[in-house]
Amino acid sequence: xxxILITGAGSGFGEGTALGLAQKGHNVIAAVQTWPQVTAMxxxxxxxxxKTLKVEKLDLLDPYDVAHILKLKFxxxxxxxxxxxxxxxxxxxxxxxRKNFETNVFSALDFTQRVVRNWVAAxxxxxxxxxxxxxxxxxxxxxxxxxxxxxxxxxxxxxxxEELKPFGIQVQTINPGPYxxxxxxxxxxxxxxxxxxxxxxxxxxAFKKVVDSLLGVPEGRLDPKDMIAxxxxxxxxxxxxxxxIFPPETEDWVKSYQQQLYxxxx
Numbered sequence: 001x002x003x004i005l006i007t008g009a010g011s012g013f014g015e016g017t018a019l020g021l022a023q024k025g026h027n028v029i030a031a032v033q034t035w036p037q038v039t040a041m042x043x044x045x046x047x048x049x050x051k052t053l054k055v056e057k058l059d060l061l062d063p064y065d066v067a068h069i070l071k072l073k074f075x076x077x078x079x080x081x082x083x084x085x086x087x088x089x090x091x092x093x094x095x096x097x098r099k100n101f102e103t104n105v106f107s108a109l110d111f112t113q114r115v116v117r118n119w120v121a122a123x124x125x126x127x128x129x130x131x132x133x134x135x136x137x138x139x140x141x142x143x144x145x146x147x148x149x150x151x152x153x154x155x156x157x158x159x160x161x162e163e164l165k166p167f168g169i170q171v172q173t174i175n176p177g178p179y180x181x182x183x184x185x186x187x188x189x190x191x192x193x194x195x196x197x198x199x200x201x202x203x204x205x206a207f208k209k210v211v212d213s214l215l216g217v218p219e220g221r222l223d224p225k226d227m228i229a230x231x232x233x234x235x236x237x238x239x240x241x242x243x244x245i246f247p248p249e250t251e252d253w254v255k256s257y258q259q260q261l262y263x264x265x266x
Contacts, residue, residue, distance in 0.1 A: 002236045005029040005074040007058055007111075008081030010037030012181040013131065016228035017078070017235065019044070022053035026236060029074055031058035033081070060107035070114055075124055077115050078235055079108045080131040082149075084183065087191025088202045089144040096194070097145045104149035109156055116160075116169060125168035129235055130157045132173045134250050138257040141210045143187050161242060172242050174231055177250030178214070180221040188215065222247065 004021055008014040010032035018030035022045070030041055030053055038057050045053045056072070058065045060081055082104045085096045112128060119126045135143065136150030154173060161171040178184060188211050197203050214220050230246045245251040 002076050003027045003029075003074040004076040004078060004235065005031060005069070005072070006078040006080055007031045007060065007108075008033070008131075009055075010034065010041060012183055013176065013179075013224065013228060013231060014078075014080040015041065015044075016224065017080070017231045018053060019048065019050065020228055020232035021235065022050040023048070024232060024236075025052060028053045029069075029072060030055045031069060031081075033057070033059050060103065060111055066111060066114070070118065075119075075126045076129065076235065077112065077126065078129045078131060079112060079153075081108065082131075084143060084146040084187030085190050086143045086146065086187040087195050088141070088200075088207065089148075091195075091200050091202055092145055092191070093194060096190075097148070100145050100149050101152065104146075105152045105156070108153065112156075112160070116164065119169060120167050125170075127170040127172075127238065128157075128160065128164075130154075130171070130173045131231075132157070132175050134175050134177045134245060134254055136173070136175060137245070137254045140214055142191065142207070142214060143184070146187055170238065172234075172240065172244065174234060175243065175245040175250075175254075176227045177245070177247055177253075178220040178222060179224040179227050181224045184215055184220075219249075 009030035135147035
């Protein structure tokens, strides 16, 4: 069985995947951001009698948390931690975009580099899984800043895929579609906290209409259990695809969107 570290395991896909992998018998380190999440996750693991699941605190922006986690042994790193900022890219405050990139891109890159350095030194042929998103491959109007950060994650993963091959370290991405974990909804709500009709030229009602057209329909509210099951399947494997877009309908959407870019005119 694998030794798997999952960041951002305090909620959503991270929590469900950590529990699912432990139920399969894998040794899992569920790294969560806050101490209340540590307590809650430990209680959940205890109630399920998951003896192979260990819960640790990891705020990627806390150097003491990072130093502690880097002392632990694992051979699969799942970069799942992330935050989202919503609202029109033409007007979103740049400090919010910077904050989004700090967590989703820079802290994840820094942590991954440190892990990789340790693996190379120890001769460990590990595996890195970046939990990106379908919006790492396309951009949707309500959450372009988040999408931009995930585009950056995709590029980082593509670069590391080639760079780390000679060291026996594998890299892949998992790109979930629009699942109803609550994350997308909170990202949109984050945009509404600063979007002001007295200040911004893109109005709140116009923004809400775009949101409803994407997240207010069944196709935008998929059951996260399906995605979690897919992640539990893909993460431990040492053979598989680099790009894992799920469900298949989302992969079709991504391919269609990218083809349309070639035909787009101004």
